[in-house]
Amino acid sequence: MRQYIPRLYTFVGAITFLNVLCLVFLLPKFTMKTRPRESILNTPSTAIEERAPANARRKRAALSKPCCPQLSNYLVGTIKVDLEWAEKNYWTESNFEPSKWQAYLGEYETIPGEDVHLLNSENILHTPRYCRTSLRVAFIIPFRAREPHLKKLVGHLTPILRRQLETYSIFVVEQHSNRTFNKGRLMNTGFEFANMIGDQLGGKFDCFVFHDVDLLPERDDLLYRCTEGSFVDHLAPSIDKFDYKPLCCGMTVGGVLAFKSDQFRKVNGFPNSYWGWGGEDDDMNIRIRKQALKIARPDPKIGRFTMIKHRRDQSNPRNIKALQELKKSWVISENDGLVNLDTEIKEFHLYPLFTKIFVDVKVPPDI
Missing domain, CATH: 1.20.5 (Single alpha-helices involved in coiled-coils or other helix-helix interfaces)
Known part of the structure; x- marks a missing residue:
């Protein structure tokens, strides 16, 4: 031992x-890792920036990026419209677990309608990652009870807008009640809100795209932008449902339509008086012609869209009074639209990829 x-x-x-x-x-x-607390005068500027308001930090970060090219190098042209993949991509882009519940869009933050000041660019505005653009695009999607279509549209559209190097926001404007649907009032409300919130996000929107929830573009080189001059852009002249025949079957400016702010005010927006399905797009066509604006359309081989098949909402019956309203449109359009809009925004739901706006469109006159 x-x-x-x-x-x-x-x-x-x-x-x-x-x-x-x-x-x-x-x-x-x-x-060395423990040191006495320093005053703000001795704190590095990077640390001070971390305490700055989110919008100010984001604005400084954006200005430090180089300008994006006018035409993106990431565009490929024709793309496959795969509805199953689009919905899967919606969940991937949102960073949510997929759900079998068709009406479920994922988690969201609720903000009351009167607290609009709480909205900021961090939760609304989407920007290119490595460059900055001078143009801002607002997408306005009139909506009610079409969640499966919305997931497919947003899941399909998001990578396209990213490749186009767009700075954009998507506003899904949902009718708050189960009364007869009024698409015109929803689109007018979406425009007024987007126009108002622009300054709060650091700059007004340059282009407002009114986009049906059931139309998916088939090419990524169809740019979601407004043409310069006195042109209004009708971006969806060719749809698969009509065998891609340009402006088939009485189509005027329906589907996807883009305005600059002053143009939309000039035509007094969409009519508020069309309750139910049909009529508001034809009425808008009359308003555009009445104000001597021109309609620009892409080549039919570029402006191609796939329409998602669906059944019509029972609360959105065919508007049997549409023809009567159209006959009066040339005369009353100056008094029916933005100037007499009386809707009310109830609340906002903030999702990762879009902002949903719940709107009370009021009661139809015949109820």
């Missing part, structure tokens, strides 16, 4: 020596 005692002393001595070395060399590194 005694022969092992010297070895034991040697082992204990080695362990003690190693502990001393650790204290000598490592203790200063740990003590």
Whole structure:
């Protein structure tokens, strides 16, 4: 037993020596991490920026990026419209777990309608990652009870807008009640809200795209932008449902229509008087011609869209009074639209990819 005692002393001595070395060399590194609290005058500028308001930080970060090219290098032209993939991509882009519940769009933040000041660019505006653009596009999607279509549209559209290097916001404007649907009032409300919120997001929108929820573009080189001059852009002249025949079956400016702000005010927006399905697009066509604006359309091979098949909402019956309203449109359009809009925004739901706006469109006159 005694022969092992010297070895034991040697082992204990080695362990003690190693502990001393650790204290000598490592203790200063740990003590350096703790320092007295500094005043803001001695705080690095990067640390001060972290405490700045989110909008201000984002604006400074955007200005530090180079300008995006006028035409993106990421465009591929024809793209496959895969509805199953589009819905899967919606969940991927939203960072949500997929759900079998068709009406479920994922988690959201609720903001009351009167607290519009709480909205900011962090939760509404989508920008290119590595460059900055001078143009801002607002998408306005009239909506009610079409969640499966909305997931497919947003899941399909988001990567396209990213490749186009767009700065954009998507506003899904939903009718708050189950009364007869009024698409014109929803689109007018979406425009007024987007126009108002622009300054709050750091700059007004340059182009307002009114987009049906069931139309998916088949090419990514169909740019969602407004043409310069006195042109209104009708972007969906060719739809698969009509065998891609341009402006088939009495189509005028329906589907996807883009205005600049001053143009939309000039035509007094969409009519408020069309309750039910049909009529408001034809009425808008009359308003555009009445104000001597021109309609620009892409090449039919570029402006191609796939329409998602669906059954009509029972609360959106065919408007049997549409023809009567159209006959009066040239005369009454100046008094029916933005100037007499009386809707009310109830609340906002903030999703990762879009903002949903719940709107009370009031009661139809015949109820």
